[in-house]
Amino acid sequence: MRPFQYLAPFPSFRYLAPKSVGELLDSLEVGGEGSVVIAGGTDLMMALKERTTTPDAVIDISRLGRELGGIRKGGGALRIGALTTFAEIEASQLVDRFAEALKTAAANVGTLQIRNLATIGGNLATASPAGDSAPPLIALGARVKILSRSGERTVPVESFFRGVKKNALLRGEVVAEVALPAREGVSSAWARGAVRNENALSTVSVAVSASIANGRFGESRVALGAVAPTPMLAEKSSKLMTEGDATAEKAEEVAALAAEEARPITDIRASAAYRKRLVFVLTRRLIAGLLSEAGAA
Template sequence: MKPFGYVAAKSAEHAVALLAEYGKGAKVLAGGTDLLADLKNSPHPPPDVMVDISRAADMKGIALTDAGLRIGALTTHTEIVESPLVAQTLPALAEAAVVIGALQTRNLGTIGGNLITCVPSMDSGPALLALDAQVAILGPGGRRTIPLSGLFVGPRRTSLAPDELLVEIVIPKRNVGKPAAFQKFGLRKGQALALVNAAAAFWGGEGVFAEPAIALGAVAPTVIRAPKAEAYLSGRPISEEAMAEAGRIAATEAKPITDFRASAEYRLDLIAVLVKRALAGSLARVTPNQKDLAS
C-alpha cells in the first residue's frame, strides 16, 4: 500500500478545516472498521492524508436536548447498546446496534460511520429512519440539518460535499420514546449482513395505529420508508391482521435484487414477515395513553 499522511482533528470544526485544506486527497477516519478494510482491498490508490476525527469530543455522547435525543456521530455501537437513555427512549436502535458485526467491531465502529457508508443493508438506518431522525452536517459554510433520508443518495454515495462532516444525529422531541422495534434476518446469527432488515414505530395508546412508520433495509439502493403500508395502518384499529397486511403492502414498495445470498422473491417474503414482527415488537412497547418521554 502506498504511504499516506496522517493528521488528528481536535474538534469537528478543526476536522472541517483540515478537509478543506487537503481537498479530495483526504479521507476521514473514525472507528475505521469499514475504511481500513476498504483500503486493504480497493484497487484504487489510498488517500494522500487521513484525517482522524476519533478525538473530537464534541462529536461524542448521547443526551436529551431541547431538540430531542442527540447522538454524536462518534458514538460507538457498544455505547449505544449500553446506554440507559437509549434503552429507555430508543430501544429499537439498541436492537440494531447489538447485531452490527462482532464485539470488536461494535467497540470501534461508530453510528456516524455506519450511516456514511450508505450500504443498503446497514442496521442503524431503518431504526433511525422510522423515527424521522435528522442529521447535522458541518462544512466550511457552517452547520445545516437535513432529514436522514436526505443523506442517502445511493449505495456508498452520500449527499455530503468532500469538505463536509456528519457531526450528530437527532431524534426529534416528538418521537423520543415512541414505541419502535427492529428486526433483522441474515444467513448467520452473528456477523452477518442483513438479507432484509426492518423497523417500525407507532403510537398506540388509544388502540389504533397513530403516526405509523415503517423503514426497510437491503431491499433497495438505499434504506427506504414504506409510505403505502404506513397509510394503510394510519388510524386503523390495532390487530394482528392489520400488521400482516401492512407487511404484504410494504413488500410491494421494495425493489430487492437477486444475488448470491438470496433471491428477490425470498427477500419479498422476508419483508412481509419482518415488518409484521417489527410492528408486533412496537406494540409490545405501547402503554395506555403513552406520550413522548421528552415532553
C-alpha cells in the first residue's frame, strides 16, 4: 500500500441494494466476477481502502435481514442467518444452549462497535485463517448453506475454506445460513491466545465439543484456528478423544496430538513453536473445563 493510501478516494463502482434474495441472486448472476457483496463492511471496507479489491459493483445485502438474518431452531438444527451479527449471537439464548463455544467466540470478536456490524456470513466468506467463528462452528459440526440462482447446496464448514482468503463460493453464490445440530448433552468451549485481550487477531484459537457420560467421551471434535492456511478440524485428535476415557490423562494426550496436527507459520504475532505450544495448552484447558462441568474430574 502506498503512503496516505487511506486518504485517497475509492475508485468508483456501482452500488446496488437488492430488496429481496431473488433480486440479490439476479444481481450476482449479472454482475459476475466484478461484483462483491457487502454485509457489515468491517472487512470489505478495509479491502477497498487497501485496493486489494477493486470491484465494478458492490451489492449491499445489509437490508435483507428478514430473509438472511436471525437465529432459530428448526429441523433438529440451530440455524443462524448469514447476516446475524456477533452481538446478536452473543446475546442469543439458543446459541447459549446449543453452541456455547460459538457464543464465547462471538463475545471476543473485535470491539463492541465491530460486533454490532460484523456478520457471521462475512466472517466465513472472508476465509481468514484466524476467523474466530470457524473453529467453534467446525467443532460443533456446522454446515454452510449456499444459495444461487440454480438452487442451494450445503458444505461442512471445514470444507468451505480453500486457502488463505479463499472460500468455496462459485460465481453467483452467496452464503445464506450456517446450521449446526441442536443436540442436548453436547458441551463445547472455545479459547484463544492473542497479543491483547481485545481487538486483536487470534494468534491461536481452539474449540472443542463433546458429550460426556459414564466416564467416557461421546462423539468429540477438536478444531483449530490460525495454525494452518485455513481453520481446520483436528481429525486425529477428534478420533482419539471420541469414545475415550473422560480423564485428565486423555485430555493431555488429545492436546499433544492436536499440537502435532497444527501446521502453523512464524509471523509477526508468534513463532510456529509458540503456536504449537499454545494449541497444547488451550486444548488441554478446554477439555479439562468440559470434564469439570460434567463432574468428571
